[in-house]
Amino acid sequence: MTTRRVTRLVSTRFAKALLLGGTLTALHAGAAWDTYVKGSFGPVVNWPLIPIHVVLLPDGRVLGYGTDGQGNQTGQFTYDVWDPVKGTDAASHLTLPNTTGTDTFCSGQIVLPASGAVLLTGGDKTVNNVRNYSVNDVNLFDYRSSALYSAQQPMAFLRWYPTVLTTAAGEVLVLGGRVDPNTPAPTPEVYTEGKGWRSLTTATNDDAYGINNWSYPRAWQAPNGKVFIATKLGGTYYLDPAGTGKLEKTSLTLSASDEYLTSLMYAPGKILSFRKLNKAVVIDINGTTPKATNVTGVGQDRYHGSATVMADGKVFVSGGSFVSNVANGVAYTAKIWNPANNGWTTAATAAKMRLYHSVSMLLPDGRILTAGGGAPGPVVNLNGEIYTPPYLYKQDITGTLATRPSITSAPATATWGVPITVTANVSGISKVTLVKTGSVTHTVDFDQRFINLSYTASGSTLKVSMPASANVAPPGYYMLFVFNSAGVPSVAKIIKLNS
Numbered sequence: 412m413t414t415r416r417v418t419r420l421v422s423t424r425f426a427k428a429l430l431l432g433g434t435l436t437a438l439h440a441g442a443a444w445d446t447y448v449k450g451s452f453g454p455v456v457n458w459p460l461i462p463i464h465v466v467l468l469p470d471g472r473v474l475g476y477g478t479d480g481q482g483n484q485t486g487q488f489t490y491d492v493w494d495p496v497k498g499t500d501a502a503s504h505l506t507l508p509n510t511t512g513t514d515t516f517c518s519g520q521i522v523l524p525a526s527g528a529v530l531l532t533g534g535d536k537t538v539n540n541v542r543n544y545s546v547n548d549v550n551l552f553d554y555r556s557s558a559l560y561s562a563q564q565p566m567a568f569l570r571w572y573p574t575v576l577t578t579a580a581g582e583v584l585v586l587g588g589r590v591d592p593n594t595p596a597p598t599p600e601v602y603t604e605g606k607g608w609r610s611l612t613t614a615t616n617d618d619a620y621g622i623n624n625w626s627y628p629r630a631w632q633a634p635n636g637k638v639f640i641a642t643k644l645g646g647t648y649y650l651d652p653a654g655t656g657k658l659e660k661t662s663l664t665l666s667a668s669d670e671y672l673t674s675l676m677y678a679p680g681k682i683l684s685f686r687k688l689n690k691a692v693v694i695d696i697n698g699t700t701p702k703a704t705n706v707t708g709v710g711q712d713r714y715h716g717s718a719t720v721m722a723d724g725k726v727f728v729s730g731g732s733f734v735s736n737v738a739n740g741v742a743y744t745a746k747i748w749n750p751a752n753n754g755w756t757t758a759a760t761a762a763k764m765r766l767y768h769s770v771s772m773l774l775p776d777g778r779i780l781t782a783g784g785g786a787p788g789p790v791v792n793l794n795g796e797i798y799t800p801p802y803l804y805k806q807d808i809t810g811t812l813a814t815r816p817s818i819t820s821a822p823a824t825a826t827w828g829v830p831i832t833v834t835a836n837v838s839g840i841s842k843v844t845l846v847k848t849g850s851v852t853h854t855v856d857f858d859q860r861f862i863n864l865s866y867t868a869s870g871s872t873l874k875v876s877m878p879a880s881a882n883v884a885p886p887g888y889y890m891l892f893v894f895n896s897a898g899v900p901s902v903a904k905i906i907k908l909n910s
């Protein structure tokens with residue numbers, strides 16, 4: 412070998428080593444160079460059951476249920492309470508027996524706005540060895556004692572696949588679901604804490620939440636005081652839940668969607684709704700009549716995919732497949748939608764397919780839990796992957812986490828139109844946001860909403876405006892985030908909006 416060749420070989424090796432060294436630095440946190448744009452999924456971590464239903468509790472823990480420890484369809488035996496602060500190993504989970512006798516598989520659930528207990532409505536029943544019948548059982552979960560217990564009064568209707576949401580009046584509205592495999596439940600019911608149930612007997616309807624749309628109807632408390640419903644066939648309605656209820660159809664008709672394509676309210680009165688054939692619309696219900704504007708779709712239909720509004724108001728879309736609950740056209744790569752320009756960016760790629768019975772939910776630390784899938788399906792996902800959004804990374808190619816601001820004080824409760832005083836550990840706060848605590852199942856996050864809050868700052872002390880009315884932010888628990896000058900959010904302080 413000539414001296415020249417040896418020199419060249421050595422330099423090439425030296426260059427390669429340098430390159431490798433650089434790559435290793437970037438991979439230090441398990442992150443690629445473009446993590447600051449795409450975010451990253453953490454490792455696949457075990458879950459004690461398939462969390463078909465997940466609820467963020469007022470204390471920041473996560474209630475999950477839907478299967479047994481082997482991933483079989485049944486909520487009858489166990490439920491799980493996960494504490495994200497404790498990490499993801501077995502010690503972070505409290506898995507307890509369900510002694511209520513109710514199979515909570517494919518029920519509905521929401522945190523009650525006054526007591527903070529989780530209300531679970533309906534569930535599953537086996538009749539003559541045939542599954543997927545329904546119950547009218549009502550159960551409550553108390554986060555203070557981690558106990559699940561039966562409520563006194565059942566619902567008037569048996570319900571499997573009902574939607575549950577909080578109204579401006581602080582009541583809980585239950586829509587849809589079915590009574591048995593052939594019969595929908597087209598009459599809504601309302602639960603008032605301390606009072607019990609009443610049926611909306613003058614609002615019975617087959618198109619809004621009956622035979623045409625019984626599977627987890629998409630509905631939101633609207634700025635006009637009524638509840639807006641967008642059906643999978645395309646009809647839209649306003650329901651006034653006062654008294655025995657009044658339903659009116661609106662002039663807006665959308666293209667067809669599906670019970671397993673998602674829609675979410677990402678800003679006050681603004682709903683991003685996925686329709687079939689990779690269509691998407693923004694529905695604006697702030698005006699006198701609802702309007703829809705076509706926006707660019709996510710790239711393909713993502714049946715059973717999720718959409719979660721993040722701490723900064725952008726929307727994280729993950730999971731799903733082109734063919735419903737089949738490993739065909741699986742969308743492993745997540746996307747982020749920016750409401751400022753209706754544009755999409757490509758986010759990180761998950762390890763697992765998340766199809767039927769998978770969930771996605773924003774955590775108080777600003778990360779997103781993605782988990783589950785199966786019972787039934789091509790996979791039995793007794794696992795989760797926690798997504799770390801771009802805003803938690805330094806905005807450079809090192810792939811390292813940014814320094815976060817923290818909230819040093821904030822009140823535990825707040826009310827509409829009355830500013831609160833919040834202190835942070837840094838000055839230069841650039842953004843303050845309020846995100847409803849999640850309650851997720853079957854591609855729906857029932858009360859999901861996001862509100863940008865205006866504020867004035869004096870050093871690290873902020874005077875933060877609260878939403879003007881319960882029509883914009885219904886009573887209940889919210890995550891309050893503050894962002895530093897680099898756009899990095901704090902861990903949220905959970906506050907309760909009440910009167």
Ligand SMILES: [Cu+2]
Nearest residue numbers: 516517768853
């Ligand atoms: Cu289900």
